[in-house]
Amino acid sequence: MPKFTINFVQIICWSTIILSNLCDADNLVELTQKRVHISSQDGSITSVVGILVGHNSKTERPTGCMVIICNATCVGGVDVRGSAPGTRETDLLDPINLVNIVNAIVLSGGSAFGLDAASGVVRCLAEKKIGFQTPARPVPIVPAAVLYDLDVGNDSFVVPDADSGYEACMAADNSRVTEGNIGAGSGASIGKLFGMKYAMKTGLGSTALTVRNLATHATVTVGALVVVNAVGDVYKNGTLIAGARTSDGKHLLNTVNYLLRFNSSVDNTFSVGMATTIACIATDAYLTKAQAKKVSQMAHDGYARAINPIHTMFDGDVIFTLATGTSPVSDVNLVGLMAAEAIERAIIRAVEQAKSLPGLPSVHELSSSGETFAFSGTLLTLCFFSNYT
Numbered sequence: 001m002p003k004f005t006i007n008f009v010q011i012i013c014w015s016t017i018i019l020s021n022l023c024d025a026d027n028l029v030e031l032t033q034k035r036v037h038i039s040s041q042d043g044s045i046t047s048v049v050g051i052l053v054g055h056n057s058k059t060e061r062p063t064g065c066m067v068i069i070c071n072a073t074c075v076g077g078v079d080v081r082g083s084a085p086g087t088r089e090t091d092l093l094d095p096i097n098l099v100n101i102v103n104a105i106v107l108s109g110g111s112a113f114g115l116d117a118a119s120g121v122v123r124c125l126a127e128k129k130i131g132f133q134t135p136a137r138p139v140p141i142v143p144a145a146v147l148y149d150l151d152v153g154n155d156s157f158v159v160p161d162a163d164s165g166y167e168a169c170m171a172a173d174n175s176r177v178t179e180g181n182i183g184a185g186s187g188a189s190i191g192k193l194f195g196m197k198y199a200m201k202t203g204l205g206s207t208a209l210t211v212r213n214l215a216t217h218a219t220v221t222v223g224a225l226v227v228v229n230a231v232g233d234v235y236k237n238g239t240l241i242a243g244a245r246t247s248d249g250k251h252l253l254n255t256v257n258y259l260l261r262f263n264s265s266v267d268n269t270f271s272v273g274m275a276t277t278i279a280c281i282a283t284d285a286y287l288t289k290a291q292a293k294k295v296s297q298m299a300h301d302g303y304a305r306a307i308n309p310i311h312t313m314f315d316g317d318v319i320f321t322l323a324t325g326t327s328p329v330s331d332v333n334l335v336g337l338m339a340a341e342a343i344e345r346a347i348i349r350a351v352e353q354a355k356s357l358p359g360l361p362s363v364h365e366l367s368s369s370g371e372t373f374a375f376s377g378t379l380l381t382l383c384f385f386s387n388y389t
């Protein structure tokens with residue numbers, strides 16, 4: 001019990017430092033990086049040693065895929081919170097199941113068609129003789145998740161395929177992750193509750209945090225990579241920054257206020273599978289398979305702080321966790337807290353780094369980034385009440 005008490009006090013102290021920087025009496029720990037807003041010179045998921053990232057973007061339509069490769073021995077976990085997920089090999093990550101290592105995670109656009117990208121990554125890793133050792137040969141373990149972007153651009157038949165995954169795998173390196181409209185972020189968008197006409201462009205964002213324990217000098221790094229493709233709006237520190245637009249397209253509608261004011265249900269206002277925010281956490285922490293799953297679960301809190309509404313019936317939200325175990329730190333509470341923080345910051349980067357597509361403005365093109373509730377015209381009302389009985 002005393003051991004637990006000490007750990008608990010440490011957790012509170014570390015948490016307080018990360019969140020408010022107030023805990024500096026008998027400092028046990030400090031942050032090795034400035035905790036102020038992560039800027040481009042700061043880390044990305046590849047700050048975790050052994051993690052490589054590769055992208056492949058289609059030229060015919062804004063879509064693509066990406067791979068996060070573990071060039072080490074990674075334990076993997078996953079937590080699926082959304083209700084319209086498109087996944088492959090996620091059952092294998094259940095802590096009760098056999099395989100204890102993960103070689104790579106694939107995140108792809110193209111809805112269920114994009115799951116083919118994982119086959120290309122399996123081929124690429126098999127050529128390098130990387131995989132779970134079986135009596136016959138190594139079998140690459142490559143869980144994957146996809147997002148829906150088929151209505152972006154003019155040809156829904158252009159989707160990431162196995163060759164896209166193969167190219168992404170061959171391109172993987174440990175340089176800082178390129179963000180914005182790239183890979184699975186090419187066709188990502190948000191604010192889709194009233195249809196694509198009112199949505200905004202987002203993309204891919206990645207950040208990393210490192211915490212050092214002053215007593216033991218041990219450090220732990222947690223990186224996040226997220227592709228933001230949600231029904232809901234995005235908030236930065238509680239302030240709405242991007243999402244569904246008003247009918248004139250110039251202001252933010254504020255989806256939550258809109259729904260609460262109209263005191264109604266949003267059932268069936270659009271078709272299932274139109275969103276999904278997918279992410280991967282990587283850490284050098286020493287975690288068990290069950291703890292890796294717990295970190296994925298806590299990381300979803302980062303989604304909830306930055307996206308509202310989130311985890312709806314139309315969001316297939318998935319977060320994977322890869323843990324290399326090279327750090328002696330194995331505190332799942334600290335790692336989970338850091339993961340949620342890294343995800344929240346990465347979501348905001350994904351919005352801020354995105355570039356507009358025709359009919360799909362990014363945050364930089366919106367005339368006002370403040371919250372407005374300028375309901376005008378009947379278009380939104382019609383859309384909103386069309387299936388309400």
Ligand SMILES: *[C@@H]1O[C@H](CO)[C@@H](O)[C@H](O)[C@H]1NC(C)=O
Binds near residue numbers: 035036037038236345
């Ligand atoms: C939130 O606000 C705090 C305090 O002003 C600031 O340090 C932090 O960078 C902000 N977070 C984001 C994600 O902008």
Ligand SMILES: *[C@@H]1O[C@H](CO)[C@@H](O)[C@H](O)[C@H]1NC(C)=O
Binds near residue numbers: 052071173174
């Ligand atoms: C992968 O890891 C091995 C062994 O640590 C190292 O020699 C190699 O350079 C790494 N590959 C990449 C692409 O970083």
Ligand SMILES: *[C@@H]1O[C@H](CO)[C@@H](O)[C@H](O)[C@H]1NC(C)=O
Binds near residue numbers: 060154155
């Ligand atoms: C679709 O979009 C691409 C890229 O903008 C363009 O080159 C192509 O002509 C378009 N095709 C059709 C059928 O509109």
Ligand SMILES: *[C@@H]1O[C@H](CO)[C@@H](O)[C@H](O)[C@H]1NC(C)=O
Binds near residue numbers: 263
């Ligand atoms: C919403 O509608 C229900 C049912 O008509 C009513 O009981 C409730 O008071 C309404 N809430 C608000 C905030 O108007």
